[in-house]
Amino acid sequence: MAMGNPGADRQQEAKRYARLRRRLWLLELGLFIVYSFLWILSGLAYAMGEAWARALPFPFDAIGMAVAFGGGWALLSLPLDCYSGFLLPHRFGLSTQTLIGWISDRMKAWGxxxxxxxxxxxxxxxxxRRWPSTWWVPVGSVWILFTVLLAHLAPVLLAPLFYRFRPLQDPELSARLIRLADRAGVRIRGVFTIDMSRRTRTANAGLMGLGPTRRIVVGDTLLQGYTPDEIEAILAHELAHHLHRDIPLGLAFASLLNGIGLFLGAQVLPWILRLLNIPRLDHPSSLPVLALGAFLFSLATMIPTNAWSRWREWEADREAIRLCGRPEALAAALRKLGEQNLAELDPKPWVEWILYTHPALGKRIRAAEAMAQRCSRS
Incomplete structure (x- = not known):
């Protein structure tokens, strides 16, 4: 009796999973656009804005409007969230989370x-209100400061709301990863493991935080099926991002794009609001217009943002091989991650170009394997 190819079967599952996720993404995208236009064109935005302006002092009227608009969207999109975040991963054997656990996480995220x-x-x-024409300058500046602050505080204040952090109990592996960080010139606070297995069967590892809060974090699902060489190769890739200063460079690139978006918004929004009979920019009825504009701008900048990210990921792979000296370990680790996380190895070029923040996994594996062959011949 002929036996099937488990790897090929797994890739077929990965392709189906990826197609379903793309369709859900497109459905959610279209639903938000329709939801926003209904608020704007039906007159609901103006009516609700006037009601909030009468009920609450400025700027609490805008906050009330945000609760109404954002709360309505949260309820409308909840079935999609449940399917994409809970039912679909269970269907493909990727999730271990209970429904109560998923609801708890959603409540925390909303809070x-x-x-x-x-x-x-x-x-x-x-x-x-304070800077009617030049508001985009202080807003852009505060956005940068807020992003840096959030990167510092995330591992200390936010991530522990969802995961339990414990010092890695394998002293040999911990020492090895610390030595790797020293070779990369990256100061870390320590090596920790998180309980990913309470939610998922997927695996991952990385660095969290900036400056004094930076730490190596290894998912417990990664410790179960990967060799120390493979774990080191995965962390070498993450350390390479810090060695190449990808975090501040990425922040600068994102700040540039956001600055352009804010500047364009400052020029275009007054005209759009007049067209829609919305009194002024600081009126709460402008909020659905702002939300839709920010959403459309993020879609417009997704291609250059993802292209930047893929370039930096390629450079991190090359640097990871230099740091750990084991291209075969990186290739093996990437292959295992692809199978365990149900990642599509070779998506269609347009899918990678538009949607992927990383190069296609198959390309990364083949590049590492080619490097391993060159090293073995030299």
């Missing part, structure tokens, strides 16, 4: 989003 986002929206509307 964090509201706790962080609503004060920022209030500040944005204060900037609209």
């Amino acid at each position: 964090l989003g509201a706790g962080i986002g609503l004060p920022l929206i209030g500040g944005l509307y204060l900037a609209f």
Whole structure:
């Protein structure tokens, strides 16, 4: 009796999973656009904005509008979120999370989003009123400071809300990863493991934080099926990003794009608001227009942003091989990650070009294997 090819079968599953996720992404994208236009064109935005302006003082009226608009979207998109974040991963054997656990995570995410986002929206509307023409300058500056602050605080304040951090109990592996960080010239606070297995069967590792909060984090699912050489190769890739200063460079690139977007918004929004009969930019009825504009701008900049990211990921792979000296270990680790995480090795070129922040996994594996062959011949 002929036996099937497990690897080929797994790739077929990966392709199906990737197609379904893309369709869900497109569905959610279209749904948000329709939802926003319904608010704007039906007159609901103006009516709700007037109601909030009468009920609350400025800028709390804009915060109230954000609660109404964002809360409506959260409820409307909840079935899609449940399918894409809970049912689909279970269907493909990737999730270990209970429904109660998933709901708890969603509630935490909504709470964090509201706790962080609503004060920022209030500040944005204060900037609209204080600097009607040049608001984009202080807003862009605050965005940069906020992003840096969040990168510092995420491993200390935010990530522990979702994962348990413990010092890695394997002293030999921990010492090996610390030596690797020393070779890369990256100062770390320590090596920690997180309980990914409570939610998923996928594996990952990386660095979290900046400066004094930077630490190596290894998922417990990675410790179960990977050799020390493979784990070192994965972390070498992450350390390479810090060695190449990809974090500040990425922040600078994102800040440039966002600065352009804010500047364009400052020029175009007054005209759009007049066209829609919205009184002024600092009126709460402008919020759905701002949300839709920011969403469309993020779509427009997705291609250059992802192209930048793929370039830096290629450079990190090359640097990882130099750091650990084991291209075969990197190739083996990437292949295992692809199978375990159900990643499509060779997506269609247009899919990679538009949607992927990393080069296609098959390309990365083949590049590492080619390097390993060159090293073995030399």
